[in-house]
Structure formats: structure tokens, C-alpha cells
Amino acid sequence: MTRPLLTVRDLRVSFPIRPSGAMPWTRSRLLRAVDGVDFTLPAGQTLGVVGESGCGKSTLARALIGLVPAKGRAEWIDGADLIGLSPRRMMAYRSQIQMIFQDPLASLNPRMTVGQIIAEPLATHRPDLPRAQIRDRVKAMMDRVGLLPSQINRYPHEFSGGQCQRIGIARALIVEPRLIICDEPVSALDVSIQAQVINLLMRLQADLGLSLIFIAHDLSVVRHISDRVMVLYLGKVMEIASSDDLYSNPQHPYTQALLSAVPVPDPSQDPAARIVPLRGELPSPTDPPSGCVFRTRCPRAAARCAAEVPVLAGSDHQTACHFPGPLTAQEIARARTVEAA
Amino acid sequence: MVIDERKMRSLAARMAQAEVRGRSPWADARRRFFRNKAAMAGLMILVLVALFAIFGGQAAVWSNEELDFSVMGQVATMGAPSWSNGHYFGTDDLGRDLFARTVQGTQISLLVGIVGAGIAVIVGTLYGAVAGYVGGRTDQAMMRLVDILMSIPYMFVLILLLVMFGRSMSMLFLGIGLISWLDMARIVRGQTLSLKNREFIEAARATGVPTWRIITRHVVPNLLGVVAVYATLLVPLMILTESFISFLGLGVQEPLTSWGALISEGAGTMNYGTLWQLAFPLFFFVITLFGFFFVGDGLRDALDPKDR
Ligand code: SF4
Numbered sequence: 001m002t003r004p005l006l007t008v009r010d011l012r013v014s015f016p017i018r019p020s021g022a023m024p025w026t027r028s029r030l031l032r033a034v035d036g037v038d039f040t041l042p043a044g045q046t047l048g049v050v051g052e053s054g055c056g057k058s059t060l061a062r063a064l065i066g067l068v069p070a071k072g073r074a075e076w077i078d079g080a081d082l083i084g085l086s087p088r089r090m091m092a093y094r095s096q097i098q099m100i101f102q103d104p105l106a107s108l109n110p111r112m113t114v115g116q117i118i119a120e121p122l123a124t125h126r127p128d129l130p131r132a133q134i135r136d137r138v139k140a141m142m143d144r145v146g147l148l149p150s151q152i153n154r155y156p157h158e159f160s161g162g163q164c165q166r167i168g169i170a171r172a173l174i175v176e177p178r179l180i181i182c183d184e185p186v187s188a189l190d191v192s193i194q195a196q197v198i199n200l201l202m203r204l205q206a207d208l209g210l211s212l213i214f215i216a217h218d219l220s221v222v223r224h225i226s227d228r229v230m231v232l233y234l235g236k237v238m239e240i241a242s243s244d245d246l247y248s249n250p251q252h253p254y255t256q257a258l259l260s261a262v263p264v265p266d267p268s269q270d271p272a273a274r275i276v277p278l279r280g281e282l283p284s285p286t287d288p289p290s291g292c293v294f295r296t297r298c299p300r301a302a303a304r305c306a307a308e309v310p311v312l313a314g315s316d317h318q319t320a321c322h323f324p325g326p327l328t329a330q331e332i333a334r335a336r337t338v339e340a341a
Numbered sequence: 342m343v344i345d346e347r348k349m350r351s352l353a354a355r356m357a358q359a360e361v362r363g364r365s366p367w368a369d370a371r372r373r374f375f376r377n378k379a380a381m382a383g384l385m386i387l388v389l390v391a392l393f394a395i396f397g398g399q400a401a402v403w404s405n406e407e408l409d410f411s412v413m414g415q416v417a418t419m420g421a422p423s424w425s426n427g428h429y430f431g432t433d434d435l436g437r438d439l440f441a442r443t444v445q446g447t448q449i450s451l452l453v454g455i456v457g458a459g460i461a462v463i464v465g466t467l468y469g470a471v472a473g474y475v476g477g478r479t480d481q482a483m484m485r486l487v488d489i490l491m492s493i494p495y496m497f498v499l500i501l502l503l504v505m506f507g508r509s510m511s512m513l514f515l516g517i518g519l520i521s522w523l524d525m526a527r528i529v530r531g532q533t534l535s536l537k538n539r540e541f542i543e544a545a546r547a548t549g550v551p552t553w554r555i556i557t558r559h560v561v562p563n564l565l566g567v568v569a570v571y572a573t574l575l576v577p578l579m580i581l582t583e584s585f586i587s588f589l590g591l592g593v594q595e596p597l598t599s600w601g602a603l604i605s606e607g608a609g610t611m612n613y614g615t616l617w618q619l620a621f622p623l624f625f626f627v628i629t630l631f632g633f634f635f636v637g638d639g640l641r642d643a644l645d646p647k648d649r
Contacts, residue, residue, distance in 0.1 A: 065547045094549035107540035111562040113363055121548040154363035171544070 003077050005043040005179060005211050006064075010036050011072040011083070013056070013063045013235075017286055031286045033059040034070070035235040038312065039228075043077065043178070046205065046212040048226030048243065050219050050258065054282060056235035057215045058102075061181045064213070065097050066090050077178075095125040098172035102184040104164035108156040114167055115152040118142065121175045141170045145200060162193035166200070173204065181213045186221060198225055220262045223247055231255050234285055234293040241317035251317065251324035253298050257335075276332050292322070299327060299335040370566070373643040380639020386632035390625060394451055397444035401429075404441055406596055431617040433603075434610050442598055443621050449599040450580050450626075453517065457579030458572045460518035465525025466568055470560055472526070473533025474552075484530065487523050495520040496585075503591045510593060513586070517579055528571055532564050566644035573637035577630045584626065600626040 012035055016028035034056040041047050049057045063070035064082065074082040082093060098121070101107035108117050118138045122129065129137075139149035145166045156164055165185060172180050182201065186194040202225055205212060216222045222229055223243055230240040231254065239252040250256045257276040278297050283289055289296050295305040304322050312320045374380055430439035472483040499516040506512050536542060536559075545555050584601025586592040593599050600622050607619030 062543075067543060067547055091549050094547065099544065099547050101540040101544060103540055107544050109541045109545075109559050109563070110366055112558070113365075120545065120550065124548055124550050124554075150359060150361050151363075153360050155365055157366065158364060168544075175548070 002043070004040040005077045006041040007073070007075040008037060008039050008041075008064075009073040009075070010038060011060070011063060011070055011074060012036055013059050013068055013070045015068075029286050032235050032288070033285065034063060036072075037230075037232070037235075037237055039230055039237070039240060041179070041211055041213065043211055044205075044209050045227040046214055046225055048222030048229040049213060049215045049232060050217065050222055050229060051232035052282060053217055054285065055232045056285075057217075057232050058183055059235075060232070061099065061183050061213065061215055064181060065094070065099055091125075095121065095175040096177050097179045097181065098175065098177040100165070100168050100172050100180060100182045100185045103188050104161050104168055105156060107168050108164055110156055113153050113155055114142070114147075114159075117156070117167060118170045118174055121171060125175050137174065138170075141174050145170045145173070145204070160193075161189050162197060165189065165193075165197050169197075169200065169204070173208070176208075177210070179211045179213065181215070183215050184217065185214075187217065194221065201225065218262065219247070219258055231258065234283065234288050236293055237312055237318075237320060238294065239317075239319045239321075240312070245317050249317075250326075251319040252321050253300050253327060253331075254294050256327050276327060276335050279335060292320075299331040370640075370643040374639050377639040377642060379635045380643075383632040383635025383639065386628050387636065390447065390629050390632065391451070393625075394444060394447040397447070398441065401438060401441040401444060404438070406437070430621045431615070433606060433618055434615070439603075439618060439621060442603060443625060446598045446600045446603045446622060447625055447629075449593055449597060450583060450601070451629075453513065453583040453599070454576040454580040456514055457517040457521045457582075458575040460514075461521035461525040461575055462568055462572050464518075465522035466529050466561070466564065468522065469526040469529025469531075470533050470556060470564065473530040474537060474556055474560060476534075476537070480530070484527075487526055490520075491523050496582075499582075499586065500589070500591055503586070508591060508594045510597070513583065513592060517582060521575060521579060525568070525571060525575070528567060529564055532567050533560055536560055536563055566640075570637055570641045570644060573633055573640055577633040580626075580630065 012032070014030045014032045014035075017031045018028045037060060039047060049060065051057050059068060062068045064074055066082065066085070066087075070083050072083055076082055076093060076096075080089075080093070082090070082097075085093070108114075112120075115135065115138050118141060119134050122134055122137065126134075135152070139152060142149045142152065147163060147166050147170065151159075156167065159167065168185075185201070186197050189197060198221070201212065201214075204210065212225070214222060214225055219229075226243045228240065229243050229246045231238045231246075231252065233254050239246065239250065239255045241251075246255065247259065250259055257278050260276040276299070280297050283293070283296055289306070291304075291306040291308055292298070292301070292310050295301040298305065300323055302323065308322065310320045310322050312318045428438050428440065430443055433439050433442060468483065468487075472480045499520070502516050503512055542555060542559055545559055550558075580600070583592055583599060584604065587599050587601030588605040590605065592601055603622035604619060604626060607615075607622060611619055
């Protein structure tokens with residue numbers, strides 16, 4: 001069996017939170033942004049990561065490229081553990097893992113030309129390359145992502161949002177990485193342009209054999225592009241399964257609630273009849289509920305859910321729930337009445 | 342194969358296309374600035390004042406130290422501005438040519454303003470950018486130091502310095518330089534903090550761009566707008582400070598002079614009918630301040646990122 005590109009085991013990220021105006025001796029509380037995430041990513045595949053904002057998906061991405069300190073293991077295909085690598089040794093992997101950001105314009109330095117922006121990773125990792133060659137590569141890459149190479153001297157503010165995201169993609173691809181982490185790359189774009197960018201990513205992935213970690217807050221975007229999908233809630237994995245399996249046969253109540261909100265193309269179904277509302281607010285991550293973190297909003301929560309932390313169980317389709325399975329009509333009705341009350 | 346060849350050819354054609362020139366944010370700002378009438382008027386004034394300071398000496402008939410004995414003692418009647426005796430701006434109380442004195446005062450005042458603002462720009466920008474970018478305890482310590490220095494009534498300290506160590510130009514520069522960078526450091530730090538969390542900095546860190554390159558290529562160029570605006574507003578502030586000190590009689594020493602010193606002298610003799618002794622230095626002082634404020638305002642409007 002070939003080794004997966006990336007194997008993540010028990011990845012944890014926590015931030016100390018100091019209440020404002022705290023005295024130096026008060027203990028700061030820990031915010032567990034990512035709490036024991038496991039997954040494997042085979043080479044050439046795409047892992048979708050979904051969850052509400054604040055569930056730790058962006059932090060997960062930043063932990064993998066060493067922007068925030070993390071604990072646990074993230075094993076690269078060559079056996080190196082990316083977590084806790086010294087900055088100098090990490091340099092070698094920074095060209096293999098690149099990132100695409102959420103806000104296309106904000107991720108580009110307004111004072112640099114497109115050519116300078118796209119060339120920066122290349123100039124960082126291949127300082128031996130002559131300028132002319134860098135320029136040629138930048139132009140070829142611009143062409144590849146659907147930008148006109150003649151626009152190499154333009155500045156980011158002269159481009160539309162979709163074009164800016166293409167610039168971001170070109171910057172990520174220029175060092176020929178093996179993994180690209182896409183942090184909600186399309187949520188700031190118009191719907192029509194979202195499709196273009198996603199199609200571009202999928203085409204590039206097929207051409208170059210890339211692996212992607214594709215983060216989004218809604219399931220419909222992820223479904224199209226992912227091989228496997230991971231659902232996060234308060235920094236924990238709720239359910240992880242192959243894309244088809246997760247969408248056709250969701251087991252975790254949270255996944256079902258998320259899926260119920262995805263519009264379906266079938267007009268005969270009344271959307272209002274399907275939606276499972278999530279009652280209440282997202283609990284504060286500094287003070288997560290005991291046992292199952294989802295229990296405060298789960299229509300099926302029972303006494304056991306408060307006492308015991310459910311572990312991620314299953315082989316291919318893994319669920320972290322004591323009582324997995326499709327929600328019954330009764331439970332959905334209950335969720336609605338609670339919501340209405 | 343045919344398709345591939347065609348693809349390749351079209352790619353080659355696209356690669357060879359002439360490169361379009363971009364509109365940099367700086368060029369945009371420059372255009373907006375040049376369209377701003379008040380700012381352009383301010384800039385014109387400043388250019389004229391600078392020319393006056395640089396070449397005024399050549400136009401003077403008298404040097405700034407010579408005493409004109411023909412007007413001495415009867416300055417009120419004989420020392421008035423006139424073309425015939427070469428005292429274009431009249432003479433001061435001792436019979437010295439006020440034109441030459443004003444040229445000299447302009448030089449000194451502009452020098453104080455520009456050097457003071459220059460110190461603020463260099464020290465303040467570096468200090469603020471480092472504090473903001475490094476963050477954590479370093480930032481805490483560095484900014485507390487600024488707070489402490491700011492809480493000292495600087496005018497008082499400046500006067501003490503001048504009294505204790507004697508009135509010299511270097512002491513004046515030192516004193517003004519010491520206080521001028523504090524505000525700048527604060528402003529730059531604030532800007533750096535907000536820049537630091539922008540995604541393009543994160544992108545650079547993620548690819549492993551070294552810290553110094555991030556500061557020089559990503560942080561500082563994006564700070565320059567704010568720094569430029571603040572520096573142009575700082576120059577008149579420095580001039581004002583120096584003038585105030587000189588007005589109190591603690592500034593530059595004779596035979597050197599500055600606008601503040603000249604205005605002070607002029608104000609002292611106002612009652613004897615020698616109004617020109619006040620009017621000429623005051624005129625230059627006021628138009629220069631206006632010039633700087635207009636230019637500063639214009640720069641702020643031009644560099645304001647909001648309308649982008
Ligand atoms: S463990 Fe209990 S509370 Fe958590 S999702 Fe399952 S049923 Fe709901």
C-alpha cells in the first residue's frame with residue numbers, strides 16, 4: 001500500500017485567552033480551537049473540511065503550514081512530522097504545501113505588481129533562478145490559470161475578485177507544490193465565479209496530480225470537489241466519510257442538520273419541510289459542553305451524551321456519536337418546536 | 342498533435358504580447374494629489390519659500406550681520422522697507438537688514454522642521470514597525486517606554502535642557518528630535534498591527550519569506566502613505582515648537598536667528614511704529630504653515646485607501 005501524502009493524528013491547537021484587564025497572575029483560559037483531529041490524505045485526492053465559522057477549520061489549515069503552534073502529529077509522505085519542525089527544516093516543506101486564502105484582494109500586497117506577487121514564493125525557494133527565467137515561469141503560470149500574461153505589470157486593484165483569486169492560485173502553484181490548502185477560496189466570490197474557480201482548481205488538480213484540503217462553510221461547494229469530507233464542530237471531528245457516502249447517508253445529527261440546509265434541485269420537495277433547525281447558539285469554545293460538544297444543540301441528546309465523550313468510530317465512514325443514524329421525523333419535529341419556542 | 346501545436350502557437354503568441362503597464366497605487370495617488378487645487382497651491386507656496394531660503398541671500402544687498410549706521414538710532418523713520426537703500430524688508434532695531442535676517446531665519450526654521458520630522462520618520466517608523474511586527478513582550482516593553490516619555494511635559498524638559506547645557510543648535514535638534522518620534526512610533530505601530538493580520542502577510546509567512554523581507558517588502562511600503570502624511574504635518578509642528586522656544590528667548594542664539602526669534606523681536610518693538618519688523622517674518626511663518634497643512638491634507642486625501 002502506498003503511503004498517504006499526509007497523515008494527521010490527534011492534532012491539537014489551543015490559544016491562551018486572557019480576559020481583558022486581567023492581572024498578570026490570573027490564569028488564562030485555554031481556547032481549544034482544534035481538538036484532536038485525525039485524518040489521512042492520499043496523494044492526488046481532495047479532503048473537504050466543513051463546519052460553521054469558528055469551528056477551527058481555518059486554524060487547522062494554519063497549523064498544518066506552521067503559522068500557529070500545534071501539538072500532535074502531521075506526517076508527510078517522506079515520514080517527517082511537520083508539527084514542531086524547526087523553521088529551517090520546515091522551509092523545505094513550505095514549497096510543497098501552499099495555501100490559497102479566503103479574501104482574494106486582501107491576500108495580495110496592493111503595492112506589488114502581479115508579477116512580483118506570483119514570483120515571490122519562487123524567488124524565496126529558488127534564489128538561484130535568473131530573473132528572466134522567473135519572469136517566463138510567472139507568465140506561463142498566468143496563462144495556465146487563465147490570466148493574460150501581458151498583464152504581468154498590473155496591480156491587484158486593477159483586477160476583479162475572481163481574477164485576484166486566480167493570481168492567488170498562480171502564486172500557490174508556481175513552486176510546484178504537492179498539497180494546496182484552500183481556505184474558503186470561493187466564499188468571497190459571486191456564485192457564477194465560484195464555479196469557474198472551482199473548475200479551474202479541479203482541472204489543475206487533475207493535470208498536476210495535486211492534493212487539496214478544501215475548506216468551506218457550506219456543504220454544497222465541497223461536495224463537487226472532494227473525495228472525502230470531514231465535518232468539524234468546535235474543533236472536533238464529527239463525521240468523516242467519502243463524499244458520496246456522507247451526502248447520501250449522513251449518520252451524525254450535526255451533519256444531517258447541515259445537509260438539510262443545502263438547497264436541492266428537486267422542486268417537488270418543500271425545503272421548509274426538510275430543514276432541521278439548529279437550536280441555540282454555538283457554545284463558546286473556551287467553555288465547551290461536557291461529553292459530546294454538540295449535545296447542547298442536538299435533537300437526540302440523551303444523558304449519556306453529557307457524561308461520555310463519543311469517539312470517532314467506524315472504518316471508512318467514521319462518526320463521533322453515541323447514537324448515530326438518520327434523524328426520525330419525530331426528532332425533526334421536536335427540533336422545530338424547540339426552535340419555535 | 343495538430344491541436345497541441347495550435348495550442349502551443351497560441352500560447353507563444355500570448356506570451357509574446359506586449360506587457361501592459363499597470364497603474365500603481367502610488368501613481369493613482371500622485372494623480373489625485375495633482376488634481377487637488379489647495380494642495381497644489383500649498384506645494385507652490387512651499388517651493389517659493391524654499392527658493393527664498395536658498396537663493397534669497399544672493400538677492401540681498403546687505404549681509405545679515407552688517408549694521409547700517411545711516412539708519413541706526415532712527416530706525417522708525419529711516420529703517421522702513423525701501424528699494425533705494427537696499428533694505429527691501431526694512432531693518433531691525435539695531436539697523437541690520439531684515440531681508441537678510443529673514444532669509445537666514447527661514448533657513449534655520451525650515452532646517453529645524455525638516456530635521457525634526459526626519460528624525461521622527463526614521464526613528465519612529467523603525468521603532469513602531471519593529472514593535473508592531475514582533476509583538477508580544479517586546480512590543481509591550483517598547484510601547485511602555487514611549488508612554489513614559491510621552492507623559493513627561495516635554496516643553497519643560499526642553500527648556501531645562503537648553504538652560505542646563507546652553508543654547509546651541511545641536512541641543513535644540515536633540516531636544517526636538519527626542520520628542521518628535523513618539524507619536525510617529527505609535528501611529529506606525531498601530532498600522533503595523535493591522536497590517537500584520539492581513540492575509541498577504543500571512544501568505545508571505547506561509548511560503549517562508551524571511552522576516553526582514555516581509556518588513557521591507559510588505560510592511561513598510563504599505564506604511565509609507567501614513568508616514569508621508571504624518572511627516573508633512575509634523576514639519577510645521579516642529580517649526581512651531583522651535584518658534585515658541587525662540588519666542589521665549591531660549592532658541593537659537595545670535596547671530597543666528599529663526600522665525601520665532603524674529604517674530605519675538607518684531608513683537609517687542611511693535612509699539613514704536615516699526616510694524617514691518619513683525620509683519621515680514623510673520624508672513625513667511627504663516628504661509629509656510631498653511632503650505633504644509635494644505636500639502637498634508639492633500640496627501641491624506643490622495644493616499645486614502647478608502648476610495649479604492
Ligand atoms: S453523541 Fe449524543 S449529543 Fe452528541 S451528536 Fe450523538 S446523539 Fe447528539
